[in-house]
Amino acid sequence: MQKHAKIVILGGPGTGKTSVLNELAKRGYHCLPEVSREIIQQAQKEGIEQLFLTQPLLFSEKLLEGRIRQFHEAEEISAPVFIDRGIPDVTAYMDFKKEKYPDSFIEANKNYKYDQAFILPIWDEIYESDTERYENLQQAKDIEKHLMNTYEDLGYQLIEVPKLSIAQRADFIIDNLNQ
Template identity: 70%
Template sequence: MPKHSKILILGGPGTGKTSVINGLKNRNYTCFDEVSREIIQQAQQEGIEQLFLTDPLLFSQKLLEGRIKQFEEAEKINEPVFLDRGIPDVTAYMDFKGDTYPEEFLQANKKYTYDQTFIFPIWEEIYQSDNERYENLEQAIEIEKYLEKTYQSLGYNLIEVPKVSVEKRVNFILENIKSNS
């Protein structure tokens, strides 16, 4: 596994990404958590229930800034790093919502690239809404389509993670990471 690998964990809402990130952390891998929950919780403390719905562009700008910061931090780490969601997720969600965004969003998709991408498919049996996840299952399925389209248009090879236990998902990812060769 290359020392500076940036390995992206992506997928629609409620697909088990955070559980797998936590499983990787438990095995002492460096992981960056999803930044949107922090942004959502901060907005809620300021009285804005769903910033993504109230001001999608502001929310997306904050997400983009947070994910770029994570990417730049990952570049400094001399070991593989796992990231929960990536920079192109921002434009995928904006496209899903049907909103416009500045060219800088698209430029960020091209400037900051990940070494490997694992996609978690929608898994109806584990899907749950919560305080920060406003999407219903049908919306989650649509978001997944936008994510796939966005990442594939950028040339990413999406490796689908099977619908198995967290431990088996972690093992699958670790077994399928590119080697140094």
């Protein structure tokens, strides 16, 4: 594994990404959290319940900015870094919502490349909505399709993480890191 490897953990909403990343962090790996919750919570403090639903382009611009910042942060860490969602997730979600976005979003997908991508598939039995996750299960499945298409169109070889316990999923990811 290269010194500054950037490993993106992706998947539809409610697939256990944060739980797996927390497990990896407990094991001493560098992990960067999902930035969208921070943006959503800030908007909620300002009285906007769901910024993505009311102003999808503004939300996505803030999200893209945060994910690019994380990408640069990962480059400064001299060890592999696991990142909760990546830059291409922004355009995948915009495509899901059938929203237009500037070419700069597509350029960001091309200019900032992750070294490896793991996808956690939708798992009906563990799916839950919460105050930041508004999607129902069918919408989550649709988002997953958009994510897979976006990453595959960019040339990523997605590695599907099996539906196992959190610890076993973390083990799978560690065991399947590029050497």
